[in-house]
Amino acid sequence: xxxxxxxxxxxxxxxxxxxxxxxxxxxxxxxxxxxxxxxxxxxxxxxxxxxxxxxxxxxxxxxxxxxxxxxxxxxxxxxxxxxxxxxxxxxxxxxxxxxxxxxxxxxxxxxxxxxxxxxxxxxxxxxxxxxxxxxxxxxxxxxxxxxxxxxxxxxxxxxxxxxxxxxxxxxxxxxxxxxxxxxxxxxxxxxxxxxxxxxxxxxxxxxxxxxxxxxxxxxxxxxxxxxxxxxxxxxxxxxxxxxxxxxxxxxxxxxxxxxxxxxxxxxxxxxxxxxxxxxxxxxxxxxxxxxxxxxxxxxxxxxxxxxxxxxxxxxxxxxxxxxxxxxxxxxxxxxxxxxxxxxxxxxxxxxxxxxxxxxxxxxxxxxxxxxxxxxxxxxxxxxxxxxxxxxxxxxxxxxxxxxxxxxxxxxxxxxxxxxxxxxxxxxxxxxxxxxxxxxxxxxxxxxxxxxxxxxxxxxxxxxxxxxxxxxxxxxxxxxxxxxxxxxxxxxxxxxxxxxxxxxxxxxxxxxxxxxxxxxxxxxxxxxxxxxxxxxxxxxxxxxxxxxxxxxxxxxxxxxxxxxxxxxxxxxxxxxxxxxxxxxxxxxxxxxxxxxxxxxxxxxxxxxxxxxxxxxxxxxxxxxxxxxxxxxxxxxxxxxxxxxxxxxxxxxxxxxxxxxxxxxxxxxxxxxxxxxxxxxxxxxxxxxxxxxxxxxxxxxxxxx
Ligand code: WT7
Numbered sequence: 001x002x003x004x005x006x007x008x009x010x011x012x013x014x015x016x017x018x019x020x021x022x023x024x025x026x027x028x029x030x031x032x033x034x035x036x037x038x039x040x041x042x043x044x045x046x047x048x049x050x051x052x053x054x055x056x057x058x059x060x061x062x063x064x065x066x067x068x069x070x071x072x073x074x075x076x077x078x079x080x081x082x083x084x085x086x087x088x089x090x091x092x093x094x095x096x097x098x099x100x101x102x103x104x105x106x107x108x109x110x111x112x113x114x115x116x117x118x119x120x121x122x123x124x125x126x127x128x129x130x131x132x133x134x135x136x137x138x139x140x141x142x143x144x145x146x147x148x149x150x151x152x153x154x155x156x157x158x159x160x161x162x163x164x165x166x167x168x169x170x171x172x173x174x175x176x177x178x179x180x181x182x183x184x185x186x187x188x189x190x191x192x193x194x195x196x197x198x199x200x201x202x203x204x205x206x207x208x209x210x211x212x213x214x215x216x217x218x219x220x221x222x223x224x225x226x227x228x229x230x231x232x233x234x235x236x237x238x239x240x241x242x243x244x245x246x247x248x249x250x251x252x253x254x255x256x257x258x259x260x261x262x263x264x265x266x267x268x269x270x271x272x273x274x275x276x277x278x279x280x281x282x283x284x285x286x287x288x289x290x291x292x293x294x295x296x297x298x299x300x301x302x303x304x305x306x307x308x309x310x311x312x313x314x315x316x317x318x319x320x321x322x323x324x325x326x327x328x329x330x331x332x333x334x335x336x337x338x339x340x341x342x343x344x345x346x347x348x349x350x351x352x353x354x355x356x357x358x359x360x361x362x363x364x365x366x367x368x369x370x371x372x373x374x375x376x377x378x379x380x381x382x383x384x385x386x387x388x389x390x391x392x393x394x395x396x397x398x399x400x401x402x403x404x405x406x407x408x409x410x411x412x413x414x415x416x417x418x419x420x421x422x423x424x425x426x427x428x429x430x431x432x433x434x435x436x437x438x439x440x441x442x443x444x445x446x447x448x449x450x451x452x453x454x455x456x457x458x459x460x461x462x463x464x465x466x467x468x469x470x471x472x473x474x475x476x477x478x479x480x481x482x483x484x485x486x487x488x489x490x491x492x493x494x495x496x497x498x499x500x501x502x503x504x505x506x507x508x509x510x511x512x513x514x515x516x517x518x519x520x521x522x523x524x525x526x527x528x529x530x531x532x533x534x535x536x537x538x539x540x541x542x543x544x545x546x547x548x549x550x551x552x553x554x555x556x557x558x559x560x561x562x563x564x565x566x567x568x569x570x571x572x573x574x575x576x577x578x579x580x581x582x583x584x585x586x587x588x589x590x591x592x593x594x595x596x597x598x599x600x601x602x603x604x605x606x607x608x609x610x611x612x613x614x615x616x617x618x619x620x621x622x623x624x625x626x627x628x629x630x631x632x633x634x635x636x637x638x639x640x641x642x643x644x645x646x647x648x649x650x651x652x653x654x655x656x657x658x659x660x661x662x663x664x665x666x667x668x669x670x671x672x673x674x675x676x677x678x679x680x681x682x683x684x685x686x687x688x689x690x691x692x693x694x695x696x697x698x699x700x701x702x703x
Contacts, residue, residue: 001369005597020411022450023418025427029400033447035311041448044461046489051249052462053080053492056307057299060342061095062086063272066299070490076510076525077497078275078490080300087270088279088302089167093129094270094342096122100317104346107320108156109365111203111352117369120156122344125163127265134162134266135259140195140231144169144271147281149193152215153177153202154351157235157256158327159337161197166279166298169271173281173293176328177202179619181214185221185281185292188229190293191499197237201243205353212244215253233259275299280363281499282330284435285549285559286508286530290317293499294330294436297492297494300339301438304493308439308460309339311430313373314446315403322348322366323375323403329556330435334377334493339439354380363395374421375403378413379554382386382585385416392421399426401446405433406555407587408543414453432456432543434529435557436509438493441465441529455540464488466526467535480539482544485525485533486513494527532695544691549643549700551578554586558622560643560700563590566617569626570609572596575633576693579647579699581625582685583693589625590614591650593670595633602629626650626678630670637662643700649674651685651696 030036042054050070057066066084073079093105101123108118120128136142148165150172152158158174166173173191175184188196196219200212212234219229232253237243239257248255279298283291306523309315313335321340325331327349340347348369354362354376362384366374381404384391402422404414409430418428428451442465444457451457459465467475467483477484498505508528515524532544546552549560560578567576574597580588594610596602607627614622619699634645637660648655649671658664678684688696 014406020453020455022452023428024450025446026425027426028425029314030447032316032400034314034316036443036447038448040311040445040461046464049462049489053303053307056303057081057084058490059306059310060086060091060299060303066275070522072490072520072522075520075522076490076506076514076527077502078494078522080297080492081275081303084275084474085272086275086299086302087167087169087272088298088338089129089163090134091302092163092166093122093126094343096643097126103344105341106156106159107346107348107369109348109350109369111350112206113357113361118156120582125160128160129163129167129261130267131263131265132160132256133167133268134263135256136164136170137168137268138263139259140233141167142170142195144273144277145171147171147173147191147193148195148197149184149188149191150174151177151179151196151198151211151218152235153199153211153328154326154349155199155202155235155237156349157199159341159349160326162333163618167268167270169273171278171280173283173690174328174333175283176326176619177211178621180324180616181217182221182617183619184214184218186219186225188222188294188567189225189227190283190290191281192227194227194229195231195233196229197233197235199237201237203237203352205356205462208243210246211243212454213246216246216249217223222277222312254268272385273298276496276497280333282333282435284330285550285557285562287550287559288561289504291559291562292504292508294495295497296438296498297496300492300494302342304439304491305334305339305340308493309335309343310323311445312431312443312460313339313375313403314338314427315343315345315373317344319372320346320348320370321373321375322350322369322371324350324354324362324380325375325377325405330438334439335403341570355383355387360391360394361394363397366397366399367395373401374399374426375405377406377555378404378409379405379407379586381409381413381417381421384421386585389416389420392423398423402426402428403431404428405431407552408545409452409454418451418453427451428454430454433542436495437491438495441487441491442543443618452540455536455542458539458541459487462489463491465541467541468513468526472515475535477535477539480534481498482532482534483511484547485529485531485541485543487529488523488526490522490525490527497668502507523675545695551580551588551590556621558590558618562618563592563614563624566614566622567592567594567610569613569617570606572600572606573610575641576610577633577641577643577646578624579643579650580696581650582688582696583625590622592624592627593630593633593646594627595630628670628674630666632663633668634658634661634667634670635663636660636695641700644697646670647696647699651688652678653693653696656697672675
C-alpha cells in the first residue's frame with residue numbers, strides 16, 4: 001500500500017465486533033482425534049521452531065533423510081529439509097500398497113446422478129499413474145524439472161496426471177478448467193510448458209461442455225507471447241467417444257486413452273527428488289501485473305499438507321473424506337490430492353455443480369458414500385443454505401468434522417453450517433490461508449481449541465501470525481483495531497518463489513515489513529499476507545479480507561488489473577475500473593466502470609462486449625454483474641481513478657471525501673444513473689456491516 005493519506009488505512013479502522021460465543025468440540029470427536037493432547041502445542045511452540053517441523057517431515061517416507069530442517073542462508077528463499085530426497089507420487093500411492101492395496105483411494109462421483117460412481121483402489125491408482133508416467137516419459141520425452149500445463153476439470157484423470165508428473169519429477173501447472181483458453185495460454189507461456197494436457201469435455205449443470213476448444217485458443221495465445229506447444233494430450237471424458245466439436249490437429253493432438261494402450265502394465269520407478277525440487281506451480285492473482293506462478297516444493301510442501309491434513313482435518317486412514325473444492329485451486333491440490341492421499345485415506349471427488357440437479361445432491365452423496373469429513377467454502381454454504389435450508393435433515397449422513405475455507409464466513413452462516421449441516425455433532429474448522437502458503441495458516445486445532453464463529457482461530461502449529469500497522473508496529477490483541485496480518489516465521493509449505501520472478505517474490509511478500517535486508521535471521525523477515533485482520537484478546541484472528549486490489553469472488557482471487565486490462569481489449573473502451581460489490585451468495589462480485597473513446601456513445605452492445613472480453617481473457621467466474629459506461633471516471637488531480645468513489649456508488653455506501661477529486665462534478669451524475677438503474681432492477685445490497693462499509697470506502701488505495 002502506498003502511504004496515500006487521503007484514505008483511511010486498514011490499520012486505522014476501529015472494528016467493533018460482537019464477541020461470538022465459543023463452541024466446544026463434541027466429546028466423541030475428541031475421543032478419536034489425531035491431536036487431543038495439549039502437549040502438542042508445546043511441541044510446536046516458538047522455542048521449538050524450526051525443529052518442531054521434523055514431526056511433519058517424519059510423516060513421509062524419505063529415500064535419504066535430510067540434514068538441515070531449515071536453511072535461512074539466503075532470505076527470504078527459505079529451504080526446508082535440506083539434503084533430503086523423496087518422491088511425492090511414491091508417498092501418495094506406493095507406500096500404501098502393502099497394507100491398503102484394495103482400499104478406495106479415489107471415489108469419483110460424476111455429475112449426472114444416473115452415471116456410475118468410479119472407485120479407484122490404491123492398486124488401480126498405482127497402475128494408472130505408472131502407465132501415464134511411462135507415456136509422459138517415453139512419448140513426450142518429459143523429465144525431471146520440465147514444466148507441463150494441465151487444463152483439466154474434476155475427473156480422476158486430473159490427480160492421475162498430477163501424480164504421474166510427480167513420479168517423474170516433472171512440475172505440473174494445473175489451470176482451473178473454468179478459466180478461458182486465453183488465461184491458460186498466458187500460464188503456458190509463463191511456465192515454459194511445451195506440453196498441454198486437456199480433455200474433450202466435462203459435465204457442468206447437466207451439460208457436456210466442450211473443453212477442447214479452449215486448447216486451440218490457449219496455444220494461439222501462448223504462441224503470440226512466444227511459446228510453441230508441441231504436444232496436446234487429450235483425455236476423453238468417455239474413452240473412445242470424442243465429445244468436442246474442435247478437430248484434432250494431426251501431429252500435435254493425441255488421445256490419451258488410445259495412446260495408453262501401448263503403455264499397459266508399465267512400471268516407472270519413482271524419481272528420487274531433492275526436498276527442494278519444485279513439485280508444482282499454481283497461478284494466482286495479485287494487485288498488479290500478470291498472475292503469479294507460485295512455486296511449491298516437494299519435501300516442504302508435502303510434509304506440510306500431510307501434517308496439517310492429519311491434525312487439522314483429522315484424517316485417519318479409515319475416514320471417507322470429501323472436499324468439495326476444485327483441484328484447479330490450491331485447496332484441491334493440498335486437501336483433495338496430496339494431503340489425503342499421503343495419509344492413505346479415501347478422498348472423494350465430485351465432477352459438477354453442488355446444487356445439480358437440486359439442493360439435496362451434496363447430502364445424498366454424503367449419505368451414500370458414508371462421508372465422515374466434509375470440506376467446502378462459505379459461498380457454497382450460503383448457496384446450499386439459501387436453496388435448501390432444511391435439506392440436510394432429510395439425509396442420514398453423519399460428519400465428524402467440517403471445514404470452511406476461502407473467504408470470511410458470516411457468524412449466521414457458520415451457525416447454519418454447524419447446527420444444520422453438521423447436525424450439532426461435527427467439529428468445524430475455519431481455515432485461513434492462501435495459494436502461496438501450501439496449507440493452513442490460521443485455524444483451531446479441532447480436538448483442543450474451541451471454535452468461534454467468524455474467526456479462524458489462532459496461528460496453526462508452528463506458525464506465528466502478528467497484526468502490524470502501516471509503520472510495522474504490532475497492533476495489540478484485544479485493541480479492537482485491525483491491521484495487516486503477517487506471519488513472523490517461515491513454515492514448510494510456503495511458496496519457494498514466484499516462478500521466474502524472484503525479485504517480485506521478495507517485493508510482494510517481504511519488502512513491506514523486512515527489518516534488515518542483509519539479515520539472515522528469519523525474525524527480520526515477516527511474511528506479508530495482504531489481508532486485513534484483527535486479533536481478539538484470546539488470540540483468535542478474524543480475517544477481514546484483502547487489503548490490496550484483489551476481489552475475492554466466491555473464494556477466488558481476481559486481480560483488479562486483470563479485469564481492467566481485459567476490458568481494455570474492447571476497442572471502444574478508453575478507461576476501465578473494477579470494483580467489488582457485496583453479494584449475498586458469492587461474497588463479492590465484480591462491477592466494471594468504463595469510459596469510451598471520444599465521439600462514441602454508450603450502448604448495450606459495448607457493455608456486452610466488455611463482459612464478453614472478461615470471459616474470454618479470464619473466464620466465466622470473472623463475468624461482471626454490471627458494466628457501467630460513464631462519461632468520465634472520478635479522478636485525483638494526479639489522474640488516478642478513485643475506485644473507492646465508484647465502489648461506494650455500486651454498494652450504496654457513502655463515497656466519502658470528494659475534495660481530492662479533480663472532477664468531483666461527475667460523481668453525482670454517475671451515482672444517479674447507476675443507482676436508479678439498480679433500484680429499478682431491485683439490485684440493492686442488504687444493509688452492510690461497518691467492516692464491509694470500511695472495506696468499500698478504502699477500496700483501491702493500493703495504487
Ligand atoms: C485469500 C486467499 C487458500 C484457500 C482458498 C483461497 C481469503 C482464505 C479464508 C478464511 C477469511 C479467507 C483471504 C486470503 N481467505 N481463507 N478462512 N477466512 N478469508 O486461496 O485464492 O489464494 O485466496 O482468501 O483473503 O488472502 P486464494
